Amino acid sequence: xxxxxxxxxxxxxxxxxxxxxxxxxxxxxxxxxxxxxxxxxxxxxxxxxxxxxxxxxxxxxxxxxxxxxxxxxxxxxxxxxxxxxxxxxxxxxxxxxxxxxxxxxxxxxxxxxxxxxxxxxxxxxxxxxxxxxxxxxxxxxxxxxxxxxxxxxxxxxxxxxxxxxxxxxxxxxxxxxxxxxxxxxxxxxxxxxxxxxxxxxxxxxxxxxxxxxxxxxxxxxxxxxxxxxxxxxxxxxxxxxxxxxxxxxxxxxxxxxxxxxxxxxxxxxxxxxxxxxxxxxxxxxxxxxxxxxxxxxxxxxxxxxxxxxxxxxxxxxxxxxxxxxxxxxxxxxxxxxxxxxxxxxxxxxxxxxxxxxxx
Numbered sequence: 001x002x003x004x005x006x007x008x009x010x011x012x013x014x015x016x017x018x019x020x021x022x023x024x025x026x027x028x029x030x031x032x033x034x035x036x037x038x039x040x041x042x043x044x045x046x047x048x049x050x051x052x053x054x055x056x057x058x059x060x061x062x063x064x065x066x067x068x069x070x071x072x073x074x075x076x077x078x079x080x081x082x083x084x085x086x087x088x089x090x091x092x093x094x095x096x097x098x099x100x101x102x103x104x105x106x107x108x109x110x111x112x113x114x115x116x117x118x119x120x121x122x123x124x125x126x127x128x129x130x131x132x133x134x135x136x137x138x139x140x141x142x143x144x145x146x147x148x149x150x151x152x153x154x155x156x157x158x159x160x161x162x163x164x165x166x167x168x169x170x171x172x173x174x175x176x177x178x179x180x181x182x183x184x185x186x187x188x189x190x191x192x193x194x195x196x197x198x199x200x201x202x203x204x205x206x207x208x209x210x211x212x213x214x215x216x217x218x219x220x221x222x223x224x225x226x227x228x229x230x231x232x233x234x235x236x237x238x239x240x241x242x243x244x245x246x247x248x249x250x251x252x253x254x255x256x257x258x259x260x261x262x263x264x265x266x267x268x269x270x271x272x273x274x275x276x277x278x279x280x281x282x283x284x285x286x287x288x289x290x291x292x293x294x295x296x297x298x299x300x301x302x303x304x305x306x307x308x309x310x311x312x313x314x315x316x317x318x319x320x321x322x323x324x325x326x327x328x329x330x331x332x333x334x335x336x337x338x339x340x341x342x343x344x345x346x347x348x349x350x351x352x353x354x355x356x357x358x359x
Contacts, residue, residue, distance in 0.1 A: 040168065045329075047172030050079075051180065052214040058177060072177050076170070090241070097242040202343040209335045220295055221251035224258070224287055231283030237265070238272050253327055254311050258288055306334065 229244035247261035269276035318330035
């Protein structure tokens with residue numbers, strides 16, 4: 001029985017629970033470690049994302065006989081130029097739209113409140129089943145709004161922390177560009193023989209999954225945000241650039257991200273001119289259909305191969321557990337765990353086949 005997979009899995013889970021339990025009881029010993037990890041996690045994530053975006057450029061530069069220090073210097077200089085151009089050209093436009101939105105916030109809030117009051121006043125004239133459905137919908141919307149508000153607050157708090165620790169982001173980024181080939185050997189060289197090759201393959205698969213997800217998802221999000229910006233400008237929607245940038249970040253979240261980005265756009269469209277709601281819906285639908293049928297299949301393909309229902313479940317669960325950053329990290333974390341599990345399963349099959357042949 002001890003050789004059965006279900007028994008070994010159960011023992012591993014029990015041991016993990018015991019470790020967590022005792023870890024919580026002696027957390028005063030590990031508190032400094034937890035603080036260090038919490039402080040470094042955001043710079044590591046941002047540095048890793050920048051690395052996966054810049055690594056193809058570095059690979060091409062070094063293939064053209066550019067030395068490592070030269071490729072790093074060129075990449076850092078290009079990023080600095082992009083940031084300067086963004087701050088100089090797009091920054092003032094964003095600042096103007098943000099200030100306008102803040103100035104108009106009381107008026108927008110009052111109009112939304114009037115719409116809510118009108119709906120509540122007309123609710124009594126509706127049939128009882130419709131009233132019940134409306135109450136349920138309003139409760140659901142309120143719950144979503146509260147959770148979304150918490151996600152935004154947590155995102156802003158994390159963003160402020162990232163700004164405070166901004167000096168660490170380029171440090172980790174440059175360190176990854178300089179020594180990224182040394183990370184995996186530090187781990188798989190701890191093993192020998194077939195186990196070493198298995199660990200090496202697993203680490204390589206994890207690297208490929210993260211590379212494909214980060215590069216593909218950010219490229220898809222950028223293309224979608226560009227299409228949405230063009231559409232919003234064409235229909236004359238206010239705060240078009242601000243909404244497109246918001247969509248750029250939200251579209252990083254698969255499936256649910258576009259709907260989150262659609263919500264403020266449709267609210268602003270309704271307050272500006274109710275007819276614009278139709279046009280905003282058409283623009284969003286056209287962008288989503290283009291993404292579903294042309295962009296994502298050609299960029300991502302079946303790299304992750306995760307069912308949409310699994311994605312939605314993971315995002316909702318991660319949002320409840322870890323807020324906005326939980327949503328962002330849910331899919332890549334699941335993809336990494338899936339790669340590890342698949343490699344473990346394949347390794348066990350190879351061991352069984354080898355044992356069968358020896359008999």
